[in-house]
Amino acid sequence: MPRVSLFTLGCRLNQAETEGMGEALESVGFDTVPFGQEAELTLINTCTVTASADASSRQAIFRAKRISPATKVVVTGCFAETHRDLEKMPEVAKVVANGKKEEILAELSELFPEDILSGRFSVPIDFVSPNRTHTRAFVKIQNGCKDNCSYCVIPFSRGNDRSRSSEDVLAEILRLEKAGYKEVVLTGVHIGKYWDGQIRLDGLLRLILERTEIPRLRLSSIKVNEVNEKLLELFRSEERICPHFHTPIQSGCDTVLERMKRRYRTAQVREVLTQLKEIRPDCTIGTDLIVGFPGETEEEFEAGYDFIVSIPVDHMHVFPYSDRPGTAASEMPGKIGAEAKAARGEKFRQLSERKWLAHLSRFAGRELSVLFEGGRSREFGVSVGTADNYIRVTVNADGALANQLKTVKILSVEGKSLRGEV
Numbered sequence: 001m002p003r004v005s006l007f008t009l010g011c012r013l014n015q016a017e018t019e020g021m022g023e024a025l026e027s028v029g030f031d032t033v034p035f036g037q038e039a040e041l042t043l044i045n046t047c048t049v050t051a052s053a054d055a056s057s058r059q060a061i062f063r064a065k066r067i068s069p070a071t072k073v074v075v076t077g078c079f080a081e082t083h084r085d086l087e088k089m090p091e092v093a094k095v096v097a098n099g100k101k102e103e104i105l106a107e108l109s110e111l112f113p114e115d116i117l118s119g120r121f122s123v124p125i126d127f128v129s130p131n132r133t134h135t136r137a138f139v140k141i142q143n144g145c146k147d148n149c150s151y152c153v154i155p156f157s158r159g160n161d162r163s164r165s166s167e168d169v170l171a172e173i174l175r176l177e178k179a180g181y182k183e184v185v186l187t188g189v190h191i192g193k194y195w196d197g198q199i200r201l202d203g204l205l206r207l208i209l210e211r212t213e214i215p216r217l218r219l220s221s222i223k224v225n226e227v228n229e230k231l232l233e234l235f236r237s238e239e240r241i242c243p244h245f246h247t248p249i250q251s252g253c254d255t256v257l258e259r260m261k262r263r264y265r266t267a268q269v270r271e272v273l274t275q276l277k278e279i280r281p282d283c284t285i286g287t288d289l290i291v292g293f294p295g296e297t298e299e300e301f302e303a304g305y306d307f308i309v310s311i312p313v314d315h316m317h318v319f320p321y322s323d324r325p326g327t328a329a330s331e332m333p334g335k336i337g338a339e340a341k342a343a344r345g346e347k348f349r350q351l352s353e354r355k356w357l358a359h360l361s362r363f364a365g366r367e368l369s370v371l372f373e374g375g376r377s378r379e380f381g382v383s384v385g386t387a388d389n390y391i392r393v394t395v396n397a398d399g400a401l402a403n404q405l406k407t408v409k410i411l412s413v414e415g416k417s418l419r420g421e422v
Helices: 012-027 051-067 078-082 084-088 098-108 154-158 166-179 201-211 229-237 254-260 266-279 298-310 338-361
Strands: 003-008 031-033 041-046 072-077 092-095 136-140 183-187 216-219 244-246 284-291 315-320 367-372 382-387 392-396 405-414 417-421
Touching (some): 003 012, 003 051, 012 031, 012 098, 012 136, 041 051, 041 078, 051 072, 051 078, 072 078, 072 098, 078 084, 078 098, 084 092, 136 166, 166 183, 166 201, 201 216, 201 229, 216 244, 229 266, 254 298, 266 298, 284 298, 284 338, 298 338, 315 338, 338 405, 367 392, 367 417, 382 405
Parallel strands (some): 003 031, 003 041, 072 092, 136 183, 244 284, 284 315, 392 417
Antiparallel strands (some): 367 382, 367 405, 382 392, 405 417
């Protein structure tokens, strides 16, 4: 049986696509092994959101060949899409375009004998991978973006936004529910723009809620300017929609947002996040921030920092601005030095830690609904799960809790997570 090793960098959409490609390969007989073990095929799904992601993508290619010299390294994802020179690397057997991920078997047909792929270029609709943990599944509902933010390469690497049909999404979730999954995460580049020609995101959510019994439905990320009254009403009335919201603010300063070509301003950010906290007081709100955007003055940085301090956001992913050739921001004057970007990023990371600790502390003595994972912690007799509001929770228990939803009483804060008892 041929072995495949999968490696993913970047966003949840990439994770969903890697799971789909892995499932396709397993359907024709590949055995999935952890990245770092020898395999006949290594599939690397790359990211190019920052220079660090670019470097990590290249390092993964070299590492795969170093670990398994005979492996055929196949590279896909946004870094592969925007760096065509990868095709010339001796370590790379093939580059698969983002738009061809769903045809991965056909793309690999030239690399493997026909008796391995058996001429099958699609996954059987009722196929369930034997290697899945049956806990949380990522379901891609949309791809691409045409907002053309001034710093972003997504329009180059993934094209304009387009959506899967609601019936296709529903069919996939019904299959996952039958396979035992307890949570589905709806993901995409820009899910707030979901439109299949008949229904928008709120309609898709209602369809899933009405026609499945999946206990948890989670949104991966949505911009504040796309949180409308219909969505707010769903968040208010439907407890199966997880109280966890990730919205990429990117900056807390209006002049920087304008240069970024973001389609909202700080007043709207404050209004929407305040509404979310009023509707679901225990919700967790996360965000992405870019520091050191071209021309960002000390005054703009401090204004942005003070704004983030003042709004109900619970944690942040902080990135230094990374120049992407071909984008409008790449041509802007006033580039910020690495030292200043590092200092600004560190200030936000310290703020994020304080906000996260304050958020965790609210739940001591409270109860949370926790979905436990398939494995156990390295600490014997300890099980780890995720609360509906996306907080990690550890309890003293054995593996019998795997893939179960349990009410957990929170006893204490431990590091960046919670400790409790079932």
